[in-house]
Amino acid sequence: MSDRPFWAQEEYAGGRPIRVEGGIRIHSAKGAVARTWWSARFIAVLEQVGIGGRLSRGKNYARSGQIVSLDVDAGAAVALVQGTRPAPYRVRIGLRVWDKPEWARVEQTLAADAWFAAALLAGTVPPEIEGVLDELGLSLFPAGPADVSQDCSCPDATVPCKHLAAVFYLLAERCDTDPFTLLALRGRDRTTLLERLREERDRAAGAASAAGPPALADLLDDFWSSPAAGAVPPRPPEAAPDAVLDQVPEPSLRAGRDRLTDALRPVYRALAGADQPPPGG
Numbered sequence: 001m002s003d004r005p006f007w008a009q010e011e012y013a014g015g016r017p018i019r020v021e022g023g024i025r026i027h028s029a030k031g032a033v034a035r036t037w038w039s040a041r042f043i044a045v046l047e048q049v050g051i052g053g054r055l056s057r058g059k060n061y062a063r064s065g066q067i068v069s070l071d072v073d074a075g076a077a078v079a080l081v082q083g084t085r086p087a088p089y090r091v092r093i094g095l096r097v098w099d100k101p102e103w104a105r106v107e108q109t110l111a112a113d114a115w116f117a118a119a120l121l122a123g124t125v126p127p128e129i130e131g132v133l134d135e136l137g138l139s140l141f142p143a144g145p146a147d148v149s150q151d152c153s154c155p156d157a158t159v160p161c162k163h164l165a166a167v168f169y170l171l172a173e174r175c176d177t178d179p180f181t182l183l184a185l186r187g188r189d190r191t192t193l194l195e196r197l198r199e200e201r202d203r204a205a206g207a208a209s210a211a212g213p214p215a216l217a218d219l220l221d222d223f224w225s226s227p228a229a230g231a232v233p234p235r236p237p238e239a240a241p242d243a244v245l246d247q248v249p250e251p252s253l254r255a256g257r258d259r260l261t262d263a264l265r266p267v268y269r270a271l272a273g274a275d276q277p278p279p280g281g
Contacts, residue, residue, distance in 0.1 A: 020065055020068055023067055038175040042182075046168045054162045076185070083163060110197060
C-alpha cells in the first residue's frame with residue numbers, strides 16, 4: 001500500500017470531475033454571471049484575490065452542476081461540491097453576523113422609513129439600503145477578502161480554490177433572485193426580518209396613538225411651508241426586463257446549443273424597449 005495520502009495517489013491524480021445527477025447549477029450558460037448590482041458586488045470580492053484559472057474552472061463547475069447542496073444560514077454558506085474524488089468536498093464561506101444591538105439599530109431605522117419598510121415587506125431589497133447601512137457604520141457586502149472566511153476540504157492550498165469559486169458564483173446568482181440572501185448571512189432570514197419590521201412599526205404606531213393627535217396650533221406654523229428636501233421618496237428600482245427568467249426552473253427544451261432562457265432574454269429586452277416612447281415623443 002502506498003505511503004502517500006490517498007488524494008495524491010494515481011487514481012486521484014486529477015482529470016474530469018465526477019458528474020452529479022441533479023446537481024445545482026447557475027442559469028448563466030456563458031458570459032458574465034452577475035446580472036444585478038447585488039451579484040456584481042459579491043463577485044468583485046472574489047475577483048480581488050481569485051486566480052484566473054481557478055475562477056474559470058469554478059465557473060465551469062457552477063455551470064455544469066457540480067454543486068451537490070447549498071445551505072445559507074446566519075454567518076455561513078455551506079456547500080458540498082463534487083470534484084474528482086468519490087466523496088464531495090465540503091465548502092464554507094463565512095461572513096460576520098451583526099450582533100443584537102447592531103440589528104436593533106438596523107430594524108428601527110428601516111421601520112421608521114415608510115418607503116423602505118414598504119419595499120422590504122413587499123419582498124424587495126432596494127439598492128438604497130446600502131446608504132442607510134453605511135450611515136449606521138455597517139456594510140451588507142464584505143469590504144474585501146479579509147472580511148470573508150473561506151474553507152474547503154480539498155487538498156488545494158490556494159484560496160479560493162475552484163470549489164470555493166463555484167460556490168461564490170452560485171451565491172452571487174442567488175443574490176440576484178433573492179437579495180435577502182446577504183441579510184440572512186448577516187443574521188436575519190427573510191421571515192424574521194419582516195416580523196421584526198412589523199413589530200417595530202406596530203410599536204411606533206401604538207406610541208403615536210397613545211400620544212394623541214397634534215394640536216391644531218402646532219400644525220399652523222408649517223402649514224404653508226414647502227416640503228423638506230428629500231421628502232419625496234425615490235422611485236423603486238426597476239427590475240431588468242428578463243429578470244422573470246431567473247425566477248423559473250430551466251425548461252428541458254433548448255434553442256439549438258443554447259438554453260431556452262438565454263435565447264428568450266433578447267426577446268424580453270426587445271419587448272421592453274418597444275414599450276418606451278420614441279425620443280422626443
